[in-house]
Amino acid sequence: MATQASRTASRLMLSPAVVLLFLWMIVPLGMTVYFSFLRFNLLMPGTEEFTGFENYLYFFTDPAFWPALVNTLTLVLGVLVITVLGGVGLAVLLDQPMWGQGIVRILVIAPFLVMPSVSALVWKNMLMNPVNGLFAAAARGLGLEPFDFFAEAPLASIITIVAWQWLPFATLILLTALQSLDREQMEAAEMDGAGPFWRFLHLTVPHLMRAITVVVLIQTIFLLSVFAEILVTTNGGPGTASTTLTFLVYMQSMLQFDVGLGSAGGIVAVILANIVAIFLMRMIGKNLET
Amino acid sequence: MGEIVLSQVKKSFGGISIIQGIDLTIEDGEFVVFVGPSGCGKSTLLRLIAGLEDTSSGTIAIDGRDATRLPPARRGLAMVFQSYALYPHMTVGKNIAFPLRMAGMPKEEQERKVEAAAKVLNLTPYLDRRPSQLSGGQRQRVAIGRAIVREPSAFLFDEPLSNLDAALRVSMRQEISELHQSLKTTMVYVTHDQVEAMTMADKIVVLNAGRIEQVGSPLELYKTPANLFVAGFIGSPKMNFIEGAEAAKHAAHTLGVRPEHVDIAADGPWKGVVGISEHLGSDTFLKVQVEGIGPLTVRAGGEVRLRHGDPVSLAPQTGKLHRFDAAGKTIAA
Ligand SMILES: Nc1ncnc2c1ncn2[C@@H]1O[C@H](COP(=O)(O)OP(=O)(O)OP(=O)(O)O)[C@@H](O)[C@H]1O
Ligand SMILES: [Mg+2]
Numbered sequence: 293m294a295t296q297a298s299r300t301a302s303r304l305m306l307s308p309a310v311v312l313l314f315l316w317m318i319v320p321l322g323m324t325v326y327f328s329f330l331r332f333n334l335l336m337p338g339t340e341e342f343t344g345f346e347n348y349l350y351f352f353t354d355p356a357f358w359p360a361l362v363n364t365l366t367l368v369l370g371v372l373v374i375t376v377l378g379g380v381g382l383a384v385l386l387d388q389p390m391w392g393q394g395i396v397r398i399l400v401i402a403p404f405l406v407m408p409s410v411s412a413l414v415w416k417n418m419l420m421n422p423v424n425g426l427f428a429a430a431a432r433g434l435g436l437e438p439f440d441f442f443a444e445a446p447l448a449s450i451i452t453i454v455a456w457q458w459l460p461f462a463t464l465i466l467l468t469a470l471q472s473l474d475r476e477q478m479e480a481a482e483m484d485g486a487g488p489f490w491r492f493l494h495l496t497v498p499h500l501m502r503a504i505t506v507v508v509l510i511q512t513i514f515l516l517s518v519f520a521e522i523l524v525t526t527n528g529g530p531g532t533a534s535t536t537l538t539f540l541v542y543m544q545s546m547l548q549f550d551v552g553l554g555s556a557g558g559i560v561a562v563i564l565a566n567i568v569a570i571f572l573m574r575m576i577g578k579n580l581e582t
Numbered sequence: 583m584g585e586i587v588l589s590q591v592k593k594s595f596g597g598i599s600i601i602q603g604i605d606l607t608i609e610d611g612e613f614v615v616f617v618g619p620s621g622c623g624k625s626t627l628l629r630l631i632a633g634l635e636d637t638s639s640g641t642i643a644i645d646g647r648d649a650t651r652l653p654p655a656r657r658g659l660a661m662v663f664q665s666y667a668l669y670p671h672m673t674v675g676k677n678i679a680f681p682l683r684m685a686g687m688p689k690e691e692q693e694r695k696v697e698a699a700a701k702v703l704n705l706t707p708y709l710d711r712r713p714s715q716l717s718g719g720q721r722q723r724v725a726i727g728r729a730i731v732r733e734p735s736a737f738l739f740d741e742p743l744s745n746l747d748a749a750l751r752v753s754m755r756q757e758i759s760e761l762h763q764s765l766k767t768t769m770v771y772v773t774h775d776q777v778e779a780m781t782m783a784d785k786i787v788v789l790n791a792g793r794i795e796q797v798g799s800p801l802e803l804y805k806t807p808a809n810l811f812v813a814g815f816i817g818s819p820k821m822n823f824i825e826g827a828e829a830a831k832h833a834a835h836t837l838g839v840r841p842e843h844v845d846i847a848a849d850g851p852w853k854g855v856v857g858i859s860e861h862l863g864s865d866t867f868l869k870v871q872v873e874g875i876g877p878l879t880v881r882a883g884g885e886v887r888l889r890h891g892d893p894v895s896l897a898p899q900t901g902k903l904h905r906f907d908a909a910g911k912t913i914a915a
Contacts, residue, residue: 477668483632483659484681
């Protein structure tokens with residue numbers, strides 16, 4: 293697409309799609325912004341009126357707001373740390389030549405293909421359940437008191453489940469990156485007297501930085517909106533111990549039928565996501581430049 | 583010091599024998615070149631010496647010490663790879679310093695050595711650049727720099743110049759020869775470019791299908807090839823091979839004569855017709871279809887005015903014929 297004419301033509305042909313995508317994004321966002329300035333409760337139809345920033349005020353002063361913000365960031369950060377570290381480890385292991393490599397790789401990818409609500413239910417009822425769960429059985433087998441995961445450590449349990457789901461994604465991306473690492477570089481380092489640890493630190497890790505950046509950016513987007521896992525396990529509780537911003541918005545708009553407050557929460561979540569994104573791009577975005 | 587002795591070294595990959603019993607002594611300070619056709623096992627042999635591959639059997643001794651089971655880092659050898667294998671995330675200076683850093687050398691000493699190496703290789707202005715910001719020749723020099731700072735007992739080169747363009751290849755070739763003259767360290771150099779082999783080597787090792795065909799100085803190989811393979815491999819253009827009645831006249835199964843050892847002479851015994859001719863300015867290479875013998879390549883002077891289809895008489899220079907028996911071995915004169 294070098295000539296002026298072909299560039300114009302390509303723009304013209306692209307424009308319907310761009311316009312559609314733009315509307316697709318801007319209409320819901322605009323409506324959410326609009327609702328967030330209304331008193332809009334589904335239990336009191338016909339009483340909608342403009343209230344300015346009142347919804348935002350309520351949202352920020354909600355006793356659940358600060359815990360939800362902290363929980364959201366903890367969840368995102370916790371899952372990122374586990375998946376990146378675990379992903380690097382698994383990728384390095386899977387990169388070793390071994391028997392049954394193909395099957396093992398498919399097995400590793402499997403958790404990613406399970407629906408979030410299903411995997412959360414499996415974890416809740418079959419693994420972490422204090423009465424019927426495998427972990428409880430194991431604890432009893434060792435003569436220990438079974439641990440009630442969702443009551444004692446709700447957020448940590450959810451982080452575990454979500455990390456389990458996202459570990460395959462990180463592993464897969466990092467494994468592909470690892471496979472593009474030049475073998476001769478490794479051999480050169482070996483001849484230069486670098487042992488496995490130094491080779492990992494000086495060659496593998498810098499080589500993986502770009503893939504790690506991609507993993508962190510993509511996962512952050514999805515982790516900020518984790519919902520199903522919370523809904524089917526702890527329902528945000530006990531108290532607000534596992535309530536995230538997404539879940540708080542859900543509780544306010546769906547459980548209290550307050551569309552205005554929910555919308556305000558939604559906008560706050562959007563702004564938070566953007567802050568996180570800007571922060572991340574500042575911090576690690578330079579890794580994406582060639 | 584840098585004497586490397588291979589005895590009965592064998593290597594097979596998954597049951598396929600690639601290196602089939604190599605006995606070779608590389609003297610201290612020698613420039614040894616491995617040549618051979620693609621896939622004959624040159625790189626594999628070099629990697630066996632480096633320790634990047636394990637031998638299947640046989641022993642490798644470096645400076646009189648058995649190094650067969652030593653890890654690469656402990657063999658005291660440095661290798662320069664075809665792809666340069668520079669560390670892309672480190673500056674040129676850090677690349678060169680890397681082996682020193684791994685050896686735990688103090689910082690000031692590292693810097694001193696890196697600067698000295700950079701000066702020898704004309705890399706001083708580039709020490710703060712990344713490898714990706716360098717040209718091919720500069721990258722190659724960084725790779726060499728990384729090798730020389732370690733002061734290894736021998737350098738191993740695996741086709742280090744094959745990614746460079748022709749002009750750069752010639753100048754880097756001379757730089758490496760120069761380096762060998764000043765360092766006097768053993769160098770083992772793999773190439774499939776026989777010009778590199780002939781110009782740089784003290785000793786050439788001709789490999790074929792995992793075996794050594796002949797070992798000798800460039801001129802020995804040129805003048806007295808041990809067999810058909812070496813005769814055909816060393817020398818450019820290739821030696822002409824003649825079979826049948828003409829060979830039988832000289833009591834040989836195959837007769838070999840190099841293009842430069844055939845003269846155009848009005849009373850020559852071989853009559854033929856000129857085919858295509860390649861004019862290089864200094865030389866002209868003629869393809870001549872000789873009656874009863876077949877096509878021959880002939881080197882003539884730069885000013886030859888023969889055209890396609892012209893008749894020509896040829897005479898081989900006396901004493902420059904090579905005779906081979908049915909097994910391809912040279913028959914002693
Ligand atoms: N890791 C390996 N596994 C299996 N076979 C191998 C391996 N490395 C090399 N080979 C085989 O060994 C033979 C020799 O390979 P090698 O790389 O030594 O050839 P080479 O002489 O260096 O050729 P070239 O001039 O093309 O570089 C080839 O047939 C190759 O297929
Ligand atoms: Mg090779």
